[in-house]
Amino acid sequence: MDAGLHLLADQNLASLGVREVTREAGLSPAAFYRHFPDLAALGVVLVEESLASLHVMIRSVLAEADGAEELIDRAVEVIRQHVREHRPHVRFLARERHGGVRRVREAIDAELGRFAAEVGSALALQPVSQGWSEQDLRMLAELYVDHMVSTASAFLEAQEEVDPARERRIAATARLQLRLISLGRRHWQGS
Amino acid sequence: MDAGLHLLADQNLASLGVREVTREAGLSPAAFYRHFPDLAALGVVLVEESLASLHVMIRSVLAEADGAEELIDRAVEVIRQHVREHRPHVRFLARERHGGVRRVREAIDAELGRFAAEVGSALALQPVSQGWSEQDLRMLAELYVDHMVSTASAFLEAQEEVDPARERRIAATARLQLRLISLGRRHWQGS
DNA sequence: AAGTTCGGCAAACGACTGTTTACTGAATGG
DNA sequence: CCATTCAGTAAACAGTCGTTTGCCGAACTT
Numbered sequence: 543m544d545a546g547l548h549l550l551a552d553q554n555l556a557s558l559g560v561r562e563v564t565r566e567a568g569l570s571p572a573a574f575y576r577h578f579p580d581l582a583a584l585g586v587v588l589v590e591e592s593l594a595s596l597h598v599m600i601r602s603v604l605a606e607a608d609g610a611e612e613l614i615d616r617a618v619e620v621i622r623q624h625v626r627e628h629r630p631h632v633r634f635l636a637r638e639r640h641g642g643v644r645r646v647r648e649a650i651d652a653e654l655g656r657f658a659a660e661v662g663s664a665l666a667l668q669p670v671s672q673g674w675s676e677q678d679l680r681m682l683a684e685l686y687v688d689h690m691v692s693t694a695s696a697f698l699e700a701q702e703e704v705d706p707a708r709e710r711r712i713a714a715t716a717r718l719q720l721r722l723i724s725l726g727r728r729h730w731q732g733s
Numbered sequence: 734m735d736a737g738l739h740l741l742a743d744q745n746l747a748s749l750g751v752r753e754v755t756r757e758a759g760l761s762p763a764a765f766y767r768h769f770p771d772l773a774a775l776g777v778v779l780v781e782e783s784l785a786s787l788h789v790m791i792r793s794v795l796a797e798a799d800g801a802e803e804l805i806d807r808a809v810e811v812i813r814q815h816v817r818e819h820r821p822h823v824r825f826l827a828r829e830r831h832g833g834v835r836r837v838r839e840a841i842d843a844e845l846g847r848f849a850a851e852v853g854s855a856l857a858l859q860p861v862s863q864g865w866s867e868q869d870l871r872m873l874a875e876l877y878v879d880h881m882v883s884t885a886s887a888f889l890e891a892q893e894e895v896d897p898a899r900e901r902r903i904a905a906t907a908r909l910q911l912r913l914i915s916l917g918r919r920h921w922q923g924s
Numbered sequence: 925a926a927g928t929t930c931g932g933c934a935a936a937c938g939a940c941t942g943t944t945t946a947c948t949g950a951a952t953g954g
Numbered sequence: 955c956c957a958t959t960c961a962g963t964a965a966a967c968a969g970t971c972g973t974t975t976g977c978c979g980a981a982c983t984t
Contacts, residue, residue, distance in 0.1 A: 559972080
């Protein structure tokens with residue numbers, strides 16, 4: 543799996559080969575089939591591995607909520623750190639989310655949906671969300687998740703070549719956008 | 734190019750083969766090299782083709798601005814229609830935006846950046862944007878573009894299998910999100 | 925101690941790959 | 955009308971591919 547993830551740095555799952563993976567891992571081609579029936583199967587497992595750390599991340603953000611402004615700074619910083627520390631996994635997710643392998647795509651989508659649900663319940667606990675309908679909460683959660691995904695992708699690209707200025711610019715933009723969203727949230731009157 | 738686009742429906746550019754394309758097009762493999770040096774080159778041309786129609790689209794949305802509410806409805810509807818009518822191109826963009834072929838990725842990114850700039854200048858003309866700094870306008874434009882991309886991807890997935898209910902749900906969510914953003918926009922005090 | 929599962933190997937199968945070469949007919953242009 | 959470009963072909967090159975098969979030692983179970 544490490545070998546696969548490493549090769550997926552500049553390639554996508556659909557173009558990955560069994561022989562390629564086993565060669566990188568220092569095994570014989572036949573050895574692969576002892577563990578996975580397919581390369582798609584390997585992909586699905588990588589999805590699970592990749593998103594496990596994401597759930598940890600979100601909890602670490604929402605845990606300490608000392609005011610909206612600080613939470614925003616913290617969220618953006620956590621995303622940046624997460625991308626930095628799990629770049630191969632994040633890149634894999636970004637690449638395969640709309641990639642050519644249906645089963646992997648569906649796995650990511652399902653997991654991201656559960657992720658939005660989790661964010662939704664967390665949002666519901668905040669005082670700002672009083673009087674919000676179920677639908678409105680879900681809509682907001684999806685907006686946050688989509689924004690997180692976009693931001694993570696941007697960080698990813700910026701970190702490919704080390705470019706601290708670009709990275710700071712992305713962080714600044716993300717913070718402003720989150721501030722604008724939370725402003726809209728405070729003035730929301732229901733749908 | 735049509736053959737390539739057709740094959741890219743369930744495959745990504747990196748895993749596409751020259752022989753595959755020429756076979757689909759009914760030509761000999763060597764004929765390909767009369768037109769492109771690379772498959773990546775074909776990809777880049779496809780990017781340009783795909784985004785040309787996008788610029789037309791944005792203008793058609795911003796042209797008639799009769800109130801914010803109506804503009805939102807119109808924008809979401811135009812996105813839905815655009816995805817419906819240019820599904821192969823949109824799918825290609827979504828897939829290759831983070832795909833394995835660097836040159837194509839960069840082409841898409843650059844084009845999307847110019848797109849955001851265009852949206853930015855359009856936003857500047859609206860009365861709501863009085864007193865907005867350049868940076869804030871850019872940030873808002875990027876938020877809109879990212880949101881548009883997310884929405885388009887969602888429509889894409891929903892239209893793969895014909896699922897009108899899911900499509901309506903996506904449209905409704907997108908509209909709510911745009912309303913929330915424009916609410917935040919009205920209460921923005923500058924950064 | 926015996927049996928079974930686990931994770932590995934080498935070898936072979938036919939099929940498919942990108943690219944180059946030399947050649948050909950049609951259109952184009954001066 | 956002749957030369958040239960254009961867009962196509964078939965054939966060959968040396969590889970790589972996924973997958974199956976039969977085999978083997980080590981580890982674990984009972």
